[in-house]
Amino acid sequence: MSEIPNTEDTSTRSGKLMSWFDKRTGIKELTHEALDEPIPGGARLAYVFGSGLLYILLSQIITGIFLAMYYVASADHAHTTVAYITKAVTGGSFVRSLHSYGSSAMVVTLVVHLAQTYFWGAYKGRRELLWLSGLILFALVIGMAFTGYLLPWDQKAYFATAVGTNIAGEMPIIGDWLKRLMRGGTEMGTLTLSRFFVAHVFLIPAFIFTFVGTHVFLFRKAGSAGPIKADPIEPKMKTEQFYPKQVVYDIVFATILVGILGLLSYLSPAELGPKANPADTQFMPRPEWYYLPIFQWLKYWSGPNVVIGIVVIPAIIIGCLALLPFYDRKHQRKPWKRPIAIGSFLLVLGSLVFLGWQSGNDDARDTTTAKQLAKQAAETEAFIKAKFEPELAGSSLASQNIELADPLAAKGKKLFTDNSCDGCHGDNGTGTDAGPKLLGIGEKYNHDALLNLLKTPTQKMKDGNMDPVELPDDQMNALLAYLNSLK
Numbered sequence: 085m086s087e088i089p090n091t092e093d094t095s096t097r098s099g100k101l102m103s104w105f106d107k108r109t110g111i112k113e114l115t116h117e118a119l120d121e122p123i124p125g126g127a128r129l130a131y132v133f134g135s136g137l138l139y140i141l142l143s144q145i146i147t148g149i150f151l152a153m154y155y156v157a158s159a160d161h162a163h164t165t166v167a168y169i170t171k172a173v174t175g176g177s178f179v180r181s182l183h184s185y186g187s188s189a190m191v192v193t194l195v196v197h198l199a200q201t202y203f204w205g206a207y208k209g210r211r212e213l214l215w216l217s218g219l220i221l222f223a224l225v226i227g228m229a230f231t232g233y234l235l236p237w238d239q240k241a242y243f244a245t246a247v248g249t250n251i252a253g254e255m256p257i258i259g260d261w262l263k264r265l266m267r268g269g270t271e272m273g274t275l276t277l278s279r280f281f282v283a284h285v286f287l288i289p290a291f292i293f294t295f296v297g298t299h300v301f302l303f304r305k306a307g308s309a310g311p312i313k314a315d316p317i318e319p320k321m322k323t324e325q326f327y328p329k330q331v332v333y334d335i336v337f338a339t340i341l342v343g344i345l346g347l348l349s350y351l352s353p354a355e356l357g358p359k360a361n362p363a364d365t366q367f368m369p370r371p372e373w374y375y376l377p378i379f380q381w382l383k384y385w386s387g388p389n390v391v392i393g394i395v396v397i398p399a400i401i402i403g404c405l406a407l408l409p410f411y412d413r414k415h416q417r418k419p420w421k422r423p424i425a426i427g428s429f430l431l432v433l434g435s436l437v438f439l440g441w442q443s444g445n446d447d448a449r450d451t452t453t454a455k456q457l458a459k460q461a462a463e464t465e466a467f468i469k470a471k472f473e474p475e476l477a478g479s480s481l482a483s484q485n486i487e488l489a490d491p492l493a494a495k496g497k498k499l500f501t502d503n504s505c506d507g508c509h510g511d512n513g514t515g516t517d518a519g520p521k522l523l524g525i526g527e528k529y530n531h532d533a534l535l536n537l538l539k540t541p542t543q544k545m546k547d548g549n550m551d552p553v554e555l556p557d558d559q560m561n562a563l564l565a566y567l568n569s570l571k
């Protein structure tokens with residue numbers, strides 16, 4: 085590493101101030117460390133992806149802080165607050181779109197960064213920990229994408245996360261526990277939302293900051309690997325300092341990213357569908373595009389084989405990737421001289437692209453699916469176009485929306501319709517000619533009395549053709565929770 089240039093000049097006032105500051109902070113050495121990093125073979129546009137990721141991270145933090153100012157992580161308010169950001173706040177839709185497209189940009193740039201490191205053999209030569217910290221960052225970003233997806237609490241957020249947590253539930257041994265941990269119970273509700281929110285804004289970011297720090301530190305320690313001709317440990321190529329040329333390249337790339345994200349956000353703002361309705365049995369969830377290959381992959385595994393699909397094969401691929409710099413010890417970096425490494429990477433990447441394409445293809449070919457998806461898209465569009473509607477506290481809306489606050493009652497609501505109670509008592513228990521309204525029933529009877537009444541109906545109820553309700557205990561509980569919620 086080159087010497088710190090001696091620019092000490094205490095003859096001017098600013099020079100004196102600089103010197104005062106430097107003695108207390110060591111700022112000169114820090115900037116020297118940061119900016120004079122030697123790059124073997126010189127600065128290149130090809131090296132912009134790592135710093136591009138830092139830039140996107142910064143953008144996600146800023147837009148995320150903005151969104152968090154309005155957001156309320158509770159099942160009965162989350163959707164309204166996101167609708168408020170999207171429809172009522174000046175520039176709100178734009179910032180939310182930046183955040184949403186930013187997550188896609190992050191995944192794309194990460195894959196490019198990883199592929200480049202892989203193809204260029206830049207993980208070789210004492211870079212094992214650098215590589216591992218990079219993979220951990222990848223996993224953390226995927227976690228951010230997963231937890232962020234639920235937060236708007238619209239139909240697709242709710243049902244896609246239901247699928248995601250169900251998949252986790254399929255894991256052997258820890259599956260059930262993992263699913264409960266993620267959901268904060270057996271059903272999805274406010275507890276789920278609050279867990280995802282905490283993971284998304286506190287927990288995972290804390291790990292991301294730690295590992296970004298580690299990753300950059302380890303990168304600086306190992307030094308830039310340089311072009312594929314360079315030896316990964318002792319590059320003999322002429323070096324060029326990071327500043328100014330590479331800094332300029334990095335800024336150019338960041339500017340291009342700003343342009344793309346801004347343009348996309350302006351031309352095609354992020355969507356928001358109608359509020360999640362857990363009782364909806366028709367809804368067909370589709371994950372964010374970068375999860376589609378996995379979504380498709382899981383279709384091929386069922387029954388006892390599911391373990392192979394969701395644990396064994398992914399574990400093998402991830403294991404091979406993680407241990408790569410430990411077993412691939414040759415210093416050869418030229419891709420055409422590493423056919424096995426490059427071949428297997430292309431195979432996995434190709435399979436993912438194929439699965440993603442297949443997923444879209446499946447949806448387009450099956451007419452019922454295509455119809456339902458089109459209907460959902462139309463509902464989303466209609467919701468986005470509608471004027472913002474604040475929540476009405478204490479109105480009958482509250483009883484209709486109870487499912488959002490209380491997952492048990494949501495289950496009960498479904499039982500209420502499945503057992504045709506609504507046939508006589510009307511939608512949401514509002515009453516018909518064949519049966520009285522059930523609003524306020526929870527105040528009329530206590531829990532046991534109501535339970536008793538359902539199990540052994542009065543003569544009048546029997547005269548009205550109401551049968552005794554015979555359901556297993558847990559379902560009975562859900563039904564009662566729902567009846568109690570009718571106000």
Ligand code: HEC
Pocket residue numbers: 500503504505506507508509518519520522525528537538542544545546547548549550551553563
């Ligand atoms: C065939 C029509 C019918 C169906 C189906 C039906 N009920 Fe009823 N239900 C009635 C009638 C009629 C009464 C009121 C009798 C009376 O006037 O007291 C009643 C009364 C009740 C009451 C007591 C209301 C009160 O204020 O005392 C409850 C609670 C109730 N039903 C719940 C249910 C539930 C839960 C279901 C579904 C499992 C259901 N009912 C299905 C017709 C029906």
